[in-house]
Amino acid sequence: MRIKENEGKSLASARAAFEYENLRDERMEIFLESLIDPLDSLPYLRDLEKICLDAYVPVIRKPTQRLLSFEMRHLKPKRILEVGTALGFSAILMAKTNPADCRIDTIESFDERIPKAAKHFEEAGVSGQIHLLHGDAGDLLQDLIGQGKTYDFIFLDAAKGQYPVWLPLLKKLLDPAGLLMTDNILMEGDIIEPHFAIPRRNRTIHKRIREYLKDLTTDPELSTEILPIGDGIALTVKNTNP
Numbered sequence: 001m002r003i004k005e006n007e008g009k010s011l012a013s014a015r016a017a018f019e020y021e022n023l024r025d026e027r028m029e030i031f032l033e034s035l036i037d038p039l040d041s042l043p044y045l046r047d048l049e050k051i052c053l054d055a056y057v058p059v060i061r062k063p064t065q066r067l068l069s070f071e072m073r074h075l076k077p078k079r080i081l082e083v084g085t086a087l088g089f090s091a092i093l094m095a096k097t098n099p100a101d102c103r104i105d106t107i108e109s110f111d112e113r114i115p116k117a118a119k120h121f122e123e124a125g126v127s128g129q130i131h132l133l134h135g136d137a138g139d140l141l142q143d144l145i146g147q148g149k150t151y152d153f154i155f156l157d158a159a160k161g162q163y164p165v166w167l168p169l170l171k172k173l174l175d176p177a178g179l180l181m182t183d184n185i186l187m188e189g190d191i192i193e194p195h196f197a198i199p200r201r202n203r204t205i206h207k208r209i210r211e212y213l214k215d216l217t218t219d220p221e222l223s224t225e226i227l228p229i230g231d232g233i234a235l236t237v238k239n240t241n242p
Contacts (some may be wrong), residue, residue: 077152084158186232
């Protein structure tokens with residue numbers, strides 16, 4: 001009986017610790033957002049964020065918003081590629097927070113999102129900077145390579161299962177001095193779990209993201225840093241002397 005009581009206390013303690021950590025993380029995010037929120041000066045984007053959340057359309061998280069806008073202000077990239085437009089939130093954020101006269105090519109495959117994203121670009125006053133590409137990302141990346149294009153900055157936030165397939169193409173499109181930023185590489189923390197512990201419907205994505213991370217971190221032509229913010233960010237550059 002005592003063993004069961006101790007087990008129950010241990011489980012209760014672990015649950016309490018988990019809840020405390022979650023609460024602490026939430027408080028930390030509220031605190032950081034009170035210091036730096038790129039949407040403070042972008043009311044249109046704050047409204048668009050709510051539209052995305054209400055419609056269950058993916059939108060980058062607050063820590064990712066801060067990092068992305070920081071990279072725009074610091075790097076001032078002029079040629080930007082985004083894979084995964086959704087409703088246009090992150091493309092607009094990049095256009096609005098980049099002090100350089102930048103050009104953004106953004107790729108989206110879902111038919112119903114294309115006119116909505118185009119409408120949001122127009123309303124935000126950035127349609128002249130953003131070229132919306134509609135179709136399969138793999139095919140369009142090949143087309144961009146064929147056109148001889150390269151990019152100072154690439155933001156990857158699309159179908160996670162395709163990341164390792166697209167990486168060789170993204171390497172060709174990334175300028176030697178450019179930066180590749182990949183979102184959602186920690187899978188809500190599931191990336192550290194063994195394959196059998198992942199729900200069956202997510203196992204393929206789990207496997208592919210692990211494969212992508214291995215490719216990023218073992219490729220002698222690349223250097224990558226993983227940031228455990230938001231749902232995980234990978235920052236990748238090309239090595240000058242691989």
